Amino acid sequence: MAVHLVAAGSLVDEDPQRALEHARYARDQAPRLAAVREAAGIVAYQAGEWAEAARDLRACRRMTGDAGHLPIIADCERALGRADRAITLVTAPEAAALPRAVQAELVIVHSGARRDLHEVDAALRVLEKFGLDRAQQRPWNARLWYAYADALLDAGRRDEAREWFAAAAEADTEGETDAAERLDELGTAEQAGEPADPDSGSAG
Template structure:
């Protein structure tokens, strides 16, 4: 079982379908170990198996009492065409449940869900948190600025979008976004295939190649736990795949459709959960920075699956 988990971690980025197969094999041996269920959920997410990812990660949350993958769950709901449910996940989380990085991830997904609903101005307002202009660059800083730039572009604010794509490129030390290409597109420069390969090579850090065996999924599992799980055999009865089945994979608008039209201010206010202080508008007074928005103004158009 442990070998299957190691293989899952090594393959999840390059060959997600094969990684999922290894994770499912591990689950057949030890379905009662939370780390195994987490591995299946994350591998399913990377493989685009959204429904399976939802069921497995909810099971992991229930088994551990943690809420560490709410952003992934919300992104799965977006991918299934249910942005309202992604927004509900964002609204329902408490300030003390997530750390800052997890809160930023969930904020970006919720803002993207607002973009899915055709509300780019709301997405722009949601993303105006003080972390956007923080001088300290975190691992998520580039993607946060990229999401904000994308939302600005969707809202028709082209000049500001270009400014923030440039800031995203500066903060994206790992090259996780295509901010450079977006900047060139805005400048009217079209790249050929060879140009894109050269750009990718320039952005890559030759001394920062990841060790394929260094990625870990889930909590540490002791050898005793592995032995117990192997003896027990485990069952799949605990799999919770009931989420979103009632709607048959279609959006369940219900009363949420009304909320998406008149509760924008709640989402903008909720965005302050990622800050330690009161909600603040980033970079006031600087060139290309967003003007302050009131809570009455309409929540980045991050695409489903962008967290992968």
């Protein structure tokens, strides 16, 4: 069983489906071990098997009482088209007691679920309420700012979206997002055919 878990971990990035086969075998052998259900759930999530991932991570949560994987479970609900259920999960009272890094992932999922429901203004407010201070260096900044930029773009606020994609790209030292590529796609205001800011030109 341990060999299969190691194999799943080593394969998950390059071949998620093969990794999932190993994780499923380990789960079938030891379905009552929390660590096995956790590993199986994470691999299933990375392989795009949303229902299976949510099921295994819920099982792990029941066994351990640890809600640390709540963002992944909620994101699975989004992927399954159940945005309302995702919002219920991320706004549950226990979410407030989770570490700040996990809360950051929760608000990213929450914002995405609001956008799924076409509530773009609410999606922006969720992220703004959590905090977007660019003077603070935090591990989750790149992902949080990327989500904000994406929501701004959805709201039609392209100039602000460019600004936040740029901030996300600068903060993303681990390559977690495609912020730099998104920024290139948006180009400058002039390239997009938008009117230039009259205050940005040279005097005289």
